Amino acid sequence: MRLRTLAREAWANLVSGTSRVGLLAVVFALIIGGIAAIDTHVSLGVIRRADEFRSSGSATSALRATAGISGTQCDALAGSPPLHASGAIRSGDPLRLGAMPDVTIHSWEVTASFVELLPHIAPVEVPAESSLTGVWLSADLAGMLGIRPGDDVATSLGSAVVGGIYEWPDDGRARELGFTILVPTDPQGDFDACWVHVWPQNTAATSLVYLSLTGAPEEAELGQLNARLGAQFNAHAAMESRLTRHAAGAALVLGAALGAAAMRLRRLELASALHARVAKSDLVAGQVLEALGWLIPGGVIALAGVVIPAAWIQRTIVHEAFVGELAAVGASVIAAGAAGALLATIVSVALSQEKHLFALFKSR
Amino acid sequence: MESAVRATHLAHRFATTDWLFTDLSFSAAQGEIVGLVGPSGCGKSTLLSILAGWLTPTEGRVERHDIQHVGWVFQNPHGVARRTAVDHVALPLIAQGMSWGQAHDMAEEHLTTFGMDGLKDRLFMELSGGEAQRLMLARAVASSPDLLLVDEPTAQLDRTSADTVNTVLTQLASTQTIVVIATHDPDTRQACTRIVDLAHNVPRAGTDQGGTG
Ligand SMILES: Nc1ncnc2c1ncn2[C@@H]1O[C@H](COP(=O)(O)OP(=O)(O)OP(=O)(O)O)[C@@H](O)[C@H]1O
Numbered sequence: 001m002r003l004r005t006l007a008r009e010a011w012a013n014l015v016s017g018t019s020r021v022g023l024l025a026v027v028f029a030l031i032i033g034g035i036a037a038i039d040t041h042v043s044l045g046v047i048r049r050a051d052e053f054r055s056s057g058s059a060t061s062a063l064r065a066t067a068g069i070s071g072t073q074c075d076a077l078a079g080s081p082p083l084h085a086s087g088a089i090r091s092g093d094p095l096r097l098g099a100m101p102d103v104t105i106h107s108w109e110v111t112a113s114f115v116e117l118l119p120h121i122a123p124v125e126v127p128a129e130s131s132l133t134g135v136w137l138s139a140d141l142a143g144m145l146g147i148r149p150g151d152d153v154a155t156s157l158g159s160a161v162v163g164g165i166y167e168w169p170d171d172g173r174a175r176e177l178g179f180t181i182l183v184p185t186d187p188q189g190d191f192d193a194c195w196v197h198v199w200p201q202n203t204a205a206t207s208l209v210y211l212s213l214t215g216a217p218e219e220a221e222l223g224q225l226n227a228r229l230g231a232q233f234n235a236h237a238a239m240e241s242r243l244t245r246h247a248a249g250a251a252l253v254l255g256a257a258l259g260a261a262a263m264r265l266r267r268l269e270l271a272s273a274l275h276a277r278v279a280k281s282d283l284v285a286g287q288v289l290e291a292l293g294w295l296i297p298g299g300v301i302a303l304a305g306v307v308i309p310a311a312w313i314q315r316t317i318v319h320e321a322f323v324g325e326l327a328a329v330g331a332s333v334i335a336a337g338a339a340g341a342l343l344a345t346i347v348s349v350a351l352s353q354e355k356h357l358f359a360l361f362k363s364r
Numbered sequence: 365m366e367s368a369v370r371a372t373h374l375a376h377r378f379a380t381t382d383w384l385f386t387d388l389s390f391s392a393a394q395g396e397i398v399g400l401v402g403p404s405g406c407g408k409s410t411l412l413s414i415l416a417g418w419l420t421p422t423e424g425r426v427e428r429h430d431i432q433h434v435g436w437v438f439q440n441p442h443g444v445a446r447r448t449a450v451d452h453v454a455l456p457l458i459a460q461g462m463s464w465g466q467a468h469d470m471a472e473e474h475l476t477t478f479g480m481d482g483l484k485d486r487l488f489m490e491l492s493g494g495e496a497q498r499l500m501l502a503r504a505v506a507s508s509p510d511l512l513l514v515d516e517p518t519a520q521l522d523r524t525s526a527d528t529v530n531t532v533l534t535q536l537a538s539t540q541t542i543v544v545i546a547t548h549d550p551d552t553r554q555a556c557t558r559i560v561d562l563a564h565n566v567p568r569a570g571t572d573q574g575g576t577g
């Protein structure tokens with residue numbers, strides 16, 4: 001049979017309602033889309049836990065060694081994943097702010113890279129014209145003084161521009177950056193600690209922090225910035241062991257069941273076509289075309305039902321990087337369902353026989 | 365080589381029935397119309413399915429010489445509910461290599477032959493029982509069978525339609541096809557070149573010889 005004729009025959013079945021594309025597309029979208037949505041939702045939970053772990057500072061380590069850290073060495077560690085950011089910090093001179101002359105505030109001197117580490121572990125606010133120069137204030141202090149990023153702030157050490165404000169929630173993280181002011185400083189010289197942000201967690205990458213050590217290793221102490229959520233969060237393992245880890249397999253089986261059921265309903269029609277001398281290969285090709293007639297719209301509806309809410313959730317709640325991963329989780333479930341349906345269609349048609357018409361003769 | 369069907373010493377019974385027929389022998393060659401007659405329940409449809417090769421006889425055997433394609437028309441016609449009459453007849457033509465357009469033109473001719481020219485765009489589910497059966501007959505004819513097995517083609521038809529069918533079957537036999545018909549209709553019986561009476565298990569003419577009609 002010529003391809004054009006084949007396609008025309010398939011099209012006639014589609015538009016006449018013989019292939020039941022509307023019904024099958026809806027059932028496919030409901031069942032397979034439902035599985036995909038549930039799996040996406042469960043995966044979102046894993047991603048949220050990972051995101052919380054990361055943004056709470058649990059994936060950030062500090063090597064503390066008073067005056068035993070090289071600022072330049074520490075800054076130089078950052079850049080190649082999984083070691084995303086690093087920076088050195090040391091105690092600065094206590095200072096007073098013009099607005100609160102009675103209160104002595106602890107200040108910290110930090111390297112420029114340290115400021116770049118902050119967004120990985122805290123929500124930050126910078127002026128529209130972002131500059132990493134200028135001092136950084138913790139949100140509690142800035143809020144008390146009514147200071148906005150870009151404002152000038154008068155201190156006992158002189159006036160400075162506020163280069164940024166960072167939140168430092170009391171979520172179990174080390175408290176030292178609360179109610180304080182960070183003053184970017186020349187990285188030359190000795191610092192008290194070197195912070196590294198490593199994600200996904202990796203012991204070898206974390207231990208690179210020792211390269212910044214100039215003092216005696218015995219006096220250095222490596223610790224997690226926030227230990228509340230545990231020492232480890234293996235997002236990969238959490239995905240592997242998630243409740244819905246077999247969703248794609250289930251979709252494959254249910255998609256196959258749907259494809260087989262669709263062909264089962266047309267068993268006599270298939271037998272009758274073979275009886276009308278249609279070659280088995282043409283029959284398979286025609287039914288694959290008709291199956292695509294409901295798998296494509298069904299798959300698109302299912303995908304829309306997964307991706308649109310996922311994208312919305314991502315925009316409102318989750319870290320940007322994850323929308324692709326979520327969509328991939330949903331899409332792979334839908335693809336598995338479609339593959340199952342196509343496979344079952346091919347197998348069902350391949351197994352159909354002219355002889356099945358005899359069942360009709362017997363059951364009359 | 366000429367196509368031919370030869371049945372020798374056929375006997376059949378189902379597990380739950382007595383012998384339907386025993387020691388039944390006959391043959392048929394191109395150009396013949398064989399009528400299977402006998403009262404309801406005597407085994408006419410059963411014999412057709414044995415000839416088609418779908419049922420193994422309890423005893424005896426069926427030899428088929430040079431038969432590529434067997435056409436069947438059932439007592440209860442089965443079609444695709446939402447496809448048109450002409451689509452049904454066009455399918456075997458398409459399967460044999462015609463384009464969509466050619467097949468549809470030719471299918472319309474087949475429908476005209478069976479007196480169904482006005483019904484070409486009717487959906488299968490809208491056809492009456494008799495129309496559906498004539499349609500499936502037209503479809504079977506369009507599949508160019510070497511052997512055509514027809515079960516009660518005129519049972520549901522009025523006199524005029526039945527005559528049309530009988531005429532077509534006669535014409536068909538004059539081409540290349542061997543036609544075997546199970547029937548109660550005396551006129552169909554008249555059109556046959558050979559009668560196999562299952563009730564008496566004795567072919568009326570040309571027993572076991574074949575070829576001459
Ligand atoms: N699969 C079966 N199993 C058991 N008995 C069967 C089966 N098929 C048919 N029979 C019985 O065999 C007998 C012959 O059936 P068959 O359909 O061949 O009769 P027929 O001559 O075609 O009748 P009619 O003229 O009414 O169509 C009937 O009594 C029927 O009940």
Ligand SMILES: [Mg+2]
Pocket residue numbers: 408409410439515546
């Ligand atoms: Mg019968």
